Amino acid sequence: MITAATVKELRDKTNAGMMDCKRALEETNGDLDAAVTLLREKGIAKAAKKADREANEGTITARISACGKSGLLLEVNCETDFVSKNDNFQGFVGGIADALIASTAADLAAANAVVSNGLTVEDTIKAKITEIGENLLFRKYVRFEAQGEGAIASYIHMGGKVGVLVEVGATNAATAATEGFRDLIKDITLHIAALNPRGLAREDISEELIEAEKSIFRAQLLEEGKPEAMLENILVGKMKRFYAENCLLEQGFVKDPSVTVKSLLEAKGKELGDTLTLRRYVRFGLGE
Numbered sequence: 001m002i003t004a005a006t007v008k009e010l011r012d013k014t015n016a017g018m019m020d021c022k023r024a025l026e027e028t029n030g031d032l033d034a035a036v037t038l039l040r041e042k043g044i045a046k047a048a049k050k051a052d053r054e055a056n057e058g059t060i061t062a063r064i065s066a067c068g069k070s071g072l073l074l075e076v077n078c079e080t081d082f083v084s085k086n087d088n089f090q091g092f093v094g095g096i097a098d099a100l101i102a103s104t105a106a107d108l109a110a111a112n113a114v115v116s117n118g119l120t121v122e123d124t125i126k127a128k129i130t131e132i133g134e135n136l137l138f139r140k141y142v143r144f145e146a147q148g149e150g151a152i153a154s155y156i157h158m159g160g161k162v163g164v165l166v167e168v169g170a171t172n173a174a175t176a177a178t179e180g181f182r183d184l185i186k187d188i189t190l191h192i193a194a195l196n197p198r199g200l201a202r203e204d205i206s207e208e209l210i211e212a213e214k215s216i217f218r219a220q221l222l223e224e225g226k227p228e229a230m231l232e233n234i235l236v237g238k239m240k241r242f243y244a245e246n247c248l249l250e251q252g253f254v255k256d257p258s259v260t261v262k263s264l265l266e267a268k269g270k271e272l273g274d275t276l277t278l279r280r281y282v283r284f285g286l287g288e
Contacts, residue, residue, distance in 0.1 A: 013032075056287045071101075164193050191261065201248070249262040
């Protein structure tokens, strides 16, 4: 006999609907474990039918290890803003992030294969699709492991609409534990979230983008009646401003635009008696 208590226990384990739980128990003659497996199998099949639906809402979240030497940033999408703001969905994404920071998954494929509570992340998401009735998409994932001394830091902006992960290096092990270093790395994440640089330094800007910008500037200068012989000299100044607007190290610091991020790092390094290096960063924008 299928009791209400057994149905409730199955529902607690799977988050499936009451009637779905009852039918699964009936099909498995009351075997709770078999019913869990059956619901998961059915959930994955149902999820496949929803996979082609647009999922442009969702949330970005981050995790940093207790030692500050490892960190990750991920984005999981859903179909509606209503679901994205729901505590159940937020907790679900947070659970994925917790499982991944405890793993060594270095990329999205490896992250999907991480097992948590008996299911891979990929199958956990498929099961969640059935529960909430919307398509979900694990769109982006990046993990940083500190390359020497220093620390990894993150920042989530606008309730999960923007996320930043950054690594700032040092030469002395003690530097990363100082309040000055922690404040600096936090400020850098805020800066990246606000100004959305296109690259860390000039060499990180694609040649295609550089040439496209130069072509636009040339056309503008010709339209203004500038002599062709002068164009290349004028372009030098134009491109310098372009790099100052788009390269993280050359951007004016968001809290004090008169100081570049590179100068900020140098000044803070002198203050702390160290040499600081902004090694890498990534910025996620929801749905981008």
